[in-house]
Amino acid sequence: MKDTSPYLELRNLRVKYGNVEALHGISVRVNKGEIVTILGANGAGKTTTLTAISGLVKPSGGGIFFEGKPLDALPSHKVVQLGITHSPEGRRVFGTLTVRENLELGGFTRRDKEQAAAILKWIFELFPRLEERIEQLAGTLSGGEQQMLAIARALMGEPKVLLLDEPSLGLAPILVRSIFDSIREINENGVTVILVEQNARAALKIADRGYVMEVGKIVMDDNADALLANPDVQAAYLGGGA
Amino acid sequence: MEEFLQQLTNGLAVGGIYALIALGYTMVYGILRLINFAHGDLFTLGAYFGLTLLISLGLADHLNGLAVGGVLIVMAMGLVAVVGWLLERVAYRPLRDSDRLAAVVSALGASIFFSNAIMLVYGPRSQVYPSGILPSAAFPLFGVEVPVMRFLMFGGSALLMCLLYWFIHKTRVGTAIRAVAIDQDAAKLMGINVNSIIALIFLIGPALGGAAGVMVGLYYGQITYDMGFSFGLKAFTAAILGGIGNIPGAMLGGILLGVIEAMGAAYISIAWKDAIAFAVLILILIFRPTGLLGERVADKV
Ligand SMILES: Nc1ncnc2c1ncn2[C@@H]1O[C@H](COP(=O)(O)OP(=O)(O)O)[C@@H](O)[C@H]1O
Numbered sequence: 123m124k125d126t127s128p129y130l131e132l133r134n135l136r137v138k139y140g141n142v143e144a145l146h147g148i149s150v151r152v153n154k155g156e157i158v159t160i161l162g163a164n165g166a167g168k169t170t171t172l173t174a175i176s177g178l179v180k181p182s183g184g185g186i187f188f189e190g191k192p193l194d195a196l197p198s199h200k201v202v203q204l205g206i207t208h209s210p211e212g213r214r215v216f217g218t219l220t221v222r223e224n225l226e227l228g229g230f231t232r233r234d235k236e237q238a239a240a241i242l243k244w245i246f247e248l249f250p251r252l253e254e255r256i257e258q259l260a261g262t263l264s265g266g267e268q269q270m271l272a273i274a275r276a277l278m279g280e281p282k283v284l285l286l287d288e289p290s291l292g293l294a295p296i297l298v299r300s301i302f303d304s305i306r307e308i309n310e311n312g313v314t315v316i317l318v319e320q321n322a323r324a325a326l327k328i329a330d331r332g333y334v335m336e337v338g339k340i341v342m343d344d345n346a347d348a349l350l351a352n353p354d355v356q357a358a359y360l361g362g363g364a
Numbered sequence: 365m366e367e368f369l370q371q372l373t374n375g376l377a378v379g380g381i382y383a384l385i386a387l388g389y390t391m392v393y394g395i396l397r398l399i400n401f402a403h404g405d406l407f408t409l410g411a412y413f414g415l416t417l418l419i420s421l422g423l424a425d426h427l428n429g430l431a432v433g434g435v436l437i438v439m440a441m442g443l444v445a446v447v448g449w450l451l452e453r454v455a456y457r458p459l460r461d462s463d464r465l466a467a468v469v470s471a472l473g474a475s476i477f478f479s480n481a482i483m484l485v486y487g488p489r490s491q492v493y494p495s496g497i498l499p500s501a502a503f504p505l506f507g508v509e510v511p512v513m514r515f516l517m518f519g520g521s522a523l524l525m526c527l528l529y530w531f532i533h534k535t536r537v538g539t540a541i542r543a544v545a546i547d548q549d550a551a552k553l554m555g556i557n558v559n560s561i562i563a564l565i566f567l568i569g570p571a572l573g574g575a576a577g578v579m580v581g582l583y584y585g586q587i588t589y590d591m592g593f594s595f596g597l598k599a600f601t602a603a604i605l606g607g608i609g610n611i612p613g614a615m616l617g618g619i620l621l622g623v624i625e626a627m628g629a630a631y632i633s634i635a636w637k638d639a640i641a642f643a644v645l646i647l648i649l650i651f652r653p654t655g656l657l658g659e660r661v662a663d664k665v
């Protein structure tokens with residue numbers, strides 16, 4: 123059984139870019155140990171939601187709470203220290219640094235060497251490719267390998283909550299499967315996951331619950347199974363019948 | 365052969381100084397995409413701090429010449445680093461999110477402020493470093509008598525550059541600096557405090573510039589309140605020559621520019637010395653705008 127005490131919560135969150143409001147007051151609740159997926163079309167505000175949690179953009183209204191404490195006044199590096207790490211949209215690996223250096227940066231806030239070695243060992247079990255390519259420049263990796271690196275880098279920060287922004291974007295179907303398997307395994311190791319995806323079917327299959335966003339609002343939220351079976355969701359996000 | 369070796373060693377000595385100053389321009393540009401126009405004046409400030417320390421502490425009475433030089437350089441580095449840190453806090457940080465032009469104007473203002481402040485305190489005329497601190501002996505290199513001082517200059521700047529290279533490439537914080545130069549937001553997501561990294565850059569760059577200032581004082585014996593302009597311009601040229609934003613590029617660019625300039629002065633005409641440096645700049649901008657080592661298109665504007 124999963125613990126259901128409130129863990130990460132967005133309350134009526136609003137974000138503006140200049141004068142344009144991208145999030146019109148959204149509320150999301152994530153319980154400890156869950157995989158929660160946020161679905162929605164391009165431009166719905168999914169990435170904005172994650173960057174607000176990480177402190178890269180500041181809310182114009184509402185609040186973000188983690189373990190009961192407000193997050194929204196904290197700079198990004200403090201959010202990471204609290205245990206929320208983020209694998210951003212488009213991977214954003216440091217292309218002219220080696221895979222090893224990228225991973226070391228992921229563990230920048232964690233100074234315990236033994237712990238870091240243990241996580242690294244686990245990462246190499248999840249993504250053996252990274253171990254083979256450890257001294258290679260990240261920019262020379264394939265798209266799938268870069269995605270593995272982006273996730274691995276976020277794991278090096280020993281997250282309690284892992285934010286994943288479209289990890290399957292641009293990957294071959296076989297790789298998508300293996301990335302989603304890895305996400306499930308990461309979650310089984312006790313990491314709470316917020317998964318933003320366009321690949322709704324794959325996301326809902328591994329998620330506990332899901333939220334559906336449309337132009338800056340949450341329009342639906344339910345258990346993942348219920349969303350998978352929902353005809354509206356099927357029509358809009360699952361390309362017709364399940 | 366004699367002439368060639370003399371000019372080569374002279375060029376290396378001066379080029380090392382250009383390289384040290386160029387590093388300050390290139391590191392700030394690499395992180396902030398900003399030309400710190402006040403950097404040349406921080407170099408001048410280093411020379412004047414060195415002079416004041418030298419006279420007021422009476423170091424030359426207690427230590428041998430090399431130790432005096434080393435102590436002066438380290439102390440001036442520390443003082444100029446503090447000034448650089450303040451400069452970032454006062455002139456650049458408040459403008460970080462505003463228009464790029466605002467930061468450029470602020471940089472020019474800071475430059476005028478420093479050079480005028482130095483002139484007010486020390487006067488408009490040139491000041492003289494006491495002679496005979498560094499050995500004036502000559503060293504026979506392939507039968508040519510080359511002043512030992514040139515080796516000291518080049519050795520000193522090479523040592524500082526090796527230390528910097530080690531720091532940037534082999535330490536955890538150095539890796540974080542490189543990450544911030546590549547992608548600030550991604551660096552924040554790693555838990556890196558980008559503001560501290562920027563502050564650190566404004567400690568290191570000015571410290572290296574300050575070291576170069578003391579070295580110029582010791583080498584030429586004479587310093588002026590406005591020497592930061594010409595040295596700054598040459599060093600900036602060197603940074604572009606090597607590829608602005610690129611640390612090994614600034615080192616290579618500085619040394620190359622020093623040697624080209626010395627050779628040009630000897631074999632073409634001394635009157636054309638500065639023109640040669642800028643001809644190099646123009647040629648680079650035309651034929652290889654990213655500089656010798658600059659593979660990255662630095663412009664993310
Ligand atoms: N940096 C930005 N500046 C201005 N508008 C932005 C910025 N980032 C996103 N937006 C706008 O905010 C809205 C939500 O975008 P985003 O969060 O990226 O959506 P999603 O991730 O769901 O595709 C879009 O209308 C987008 O154009």
Ligand SMILES: [Mg+2]
Pocket residue numbers: 165168169170211
């Ligand atoms: Mg997005």
